Amino acid sequence: xxxxxxxxxxxxxPRGSDYEIIRRVIEKISLDYRDQPSLEDLARDVGExxxxxxxxxxxxxxxxxKAFLQAVTLDHARRxxxxxxxxxxxxxELGMSGPGRLHDLFVTHEAISPGEYKSRGAGLEIRYGFHVxxxxxxxxxxxxxxxxxxxxxxxxxxxxxxADMSRRWPAATYVEDMSATAPYTQRIFDPSRWKAxxxxxxxxxxTDFQVQVxxxxxxxxxxxxxxxxxxxxxxxxxxxxxxxxxxxxxxPLSFVVPCHRAVGKSGALTGYHWGLTRKRAxxxxxxxxxxxx
DNA sequence: CGAGTGAGCGGAA
DNA sequence: TTCCGCTCACTCG
Numbered sequence: 289x290x291x292x293x294x295x296x297x298x299x300x301x302p303r304g305s306d307y308e309i310i311r312r313v314i315e316k317i318s319l320d321y322r323d324q325p326s327l328e329d330l331a332r333d334v335g336e337x338x339x340x341x342x343x344x345x346x347x348x349x350x351x352x353x354k355a356f357l358q359a360v361t362l363d364h365a366r367r368x369x370x371x372x373x374x375x376x377x378x379x380x381e382l383g384m385s386g387p388g389r390l391h392d393l394f395v396t397h398e399a400i401s402p403g404e405y406k407s408r409g410a411g412l413e414i415r416y417g418f419h420v421x422x423x424x425x426x427x428x429x430x431x432x433x434x435x436x437x438x439x440x441x442x443x444x445x446x447x448x449x450x451a452d453m454s455r456r457w458p459a460a461t462y463v464e465d466m467s468a469t470a471p472y473t474q475r476i477f478d479p480s481r482w483k484a485x486x487x488x489x490x491x492x493x494x495t496d497f498q499v500q501v502x503x504x505x506x507x508x509x510x511x512x513x514x515x516x517x518x519x520x521x522x523x524x525x526x527x528x529x530x531x532x533x534x535x536x537x538x539x540p541l542s543f544v545v546p547c548h549r550a551v552g553k554s555g556a557l558t559g560y561h562w563g564l565t566r567k568r569a570x571x572x573x574x575x576x577x578x579x580x581x
Numbered sequence: 582c583g584a585g586t587g588a589g590c591g592g593a594a
Numbered sequence: 595t596t597c598c599g600c601t602c603a604c605t606c607g
Contacts, residue, residue, distance in 0.1 A: 497591060516601055520590090530601040531590040537600050538592085550600070559600025567600085 306348045307424045307569070308443065309334060313341070314568050317357060327353050348422060349576035356572050368513035368555070368571075394482050395506065395544065397490040398433065399499050409457025409493075416453075417466035418446055419473040422573055423543070423566050426477075428469035429453060434489030435472055437540045440562045456540055457493065476544060479510075479577050493540060497523070501535040508549040511578040513571070515553040537561050543570065 312334045317325065330353070331338040345353045414436060416429045421440070427449045429437030437456070441449035454462060475481050475488060492499050500523045508514050516536070517529040525531070536547045542562055548570040552558040560567035 495592075520601085525590075527588085528590045528601095530588095530599065531592085533600045534591065534598080535600095539600095547600075552600085553602065557600085561600070564600090 306344055307422060309336065309341075309344055310348055310569055311424070311442070311565055314565050314572070318565070318568065325357075349573045356576065358575075368511070368549075368551070394484050394487045395490050396487040397492050400491055400493045409460030412457060412460040413463060414457065414460045415463050415465040415468040416450070417464060417469035419466070419470060421473060421477050423569055425449075426473060427453060428472045429540075430469055430472060431491060434491050435541065435544065436491045436493060438476070438542050438544055439540075440542060440566060442563070453540065488544070490541060490544060492545075494535075494538065497531070498535045498538055501532055502539055502541075502545045505536065505539075505545050505547055505549060508546060510546075511574045513549045513551045513555075516550055516558075517553055519550060533559070546570075 313330055316330060316333050325333075327338050327341060331341045334341075336344075341353060345356055349356065412431055414429050414431055416427060416437075418425050418427050418441070420426070423440055425441045425443070425446060427437070427439040427441060427446070428435070429439075437453050439449045439453050454460070472488075492502055494502065501519060504514075504519045504522050515529075516532045517526075519536075520526055520529040520532045523532070533550075536550050537559070539545050539547045539561075542548075548560065548567045557564055557567050557571075
């Protein structure tokens with residue numbers, strides 16, 4: 289393949305394949321982030337040309353690989369936590385949430401009624417579809433009242449992701465309907481479409497405690513993080529940090545309810561239902577959204 | 582630092 | 595009731 293073909297090919301590569309390489313880069317970085325690998329090192333390790341990698345990062349997140357490297361280290365996660373700036377101020381500074389808003393995706397939500405919850409989704413019709421996203425294949429689930437589920441799958445993991453999600457509401461009816469779910473994808477993964485005037489409608493299906501925890505997550509601004517123990521304190525159960533972790537793990541709306549912004553007290557990324565690598569990718573991607581303003 | 586441990590709490594079976 | 599978890603603080607080496 290000559291140079292021109294190579295360039296052409298990288299330009300027409302759909303965004304969906306970007307994440308596969310990003311994933312490999314992040315995995316590599318997680319292994320030896322201590323010695324700050326150069327772009328050249330990383331490119332060699334994942335079998336790509338440095339220029340290709342450079343281009344890919346720009347397209348994926350709008351930032352340089354160097355900035356991205358910094359964004360996925362432990363050090364950075366720690367900084368998200370403890371620069372002491374009150375969250376509300378931080379949010380204002382980003383030109384985002386005032387007190388009346390839930391979070392930067394401009395979500396309005398309603399919790400589902402106890403009856404509906406206990407019936408495990410009986411009578412609920414859920415439309416679903418898989419779509420390309422910056423974090424791999426995204427499974428979107430929606431009821432007529434709004435977005436109800438968002439999950440991720442690595443290549444070939446679609447069936448597993450669907451099983452995982454449909455287990456949560458076993459009695460619901462599932463209808464594959466990509467035309468119904470596609471608009472959600474566009475909206476969710478494009479920050480320029482996060483507009484207060486047209487809030488994303490979301491249904492939160494969970495227990496009181498879980499919904500409280502998820503609401504606390506939605507108050508964390510883009511590009512920042514909170515410790516599980518801080519969230520525990522915030523919902524009035526200061527000793528329940530582990531229960532908070534469990535509730536966060538049960539969040540059916542990955543990314544929209546930003547469970548990736550919860551980290552351990554030390555700044556370490558302790559866990560993520562859809563894979564730690566994906567959590568790192570999300571934090572790195574968010575850091576990039578901030579940097580390009 | 583790194584590994585091990587027990588308290589602590591909510592949810593599901 | 596029993597068991598499990600996206601925790602934490604504390605203990606040793």
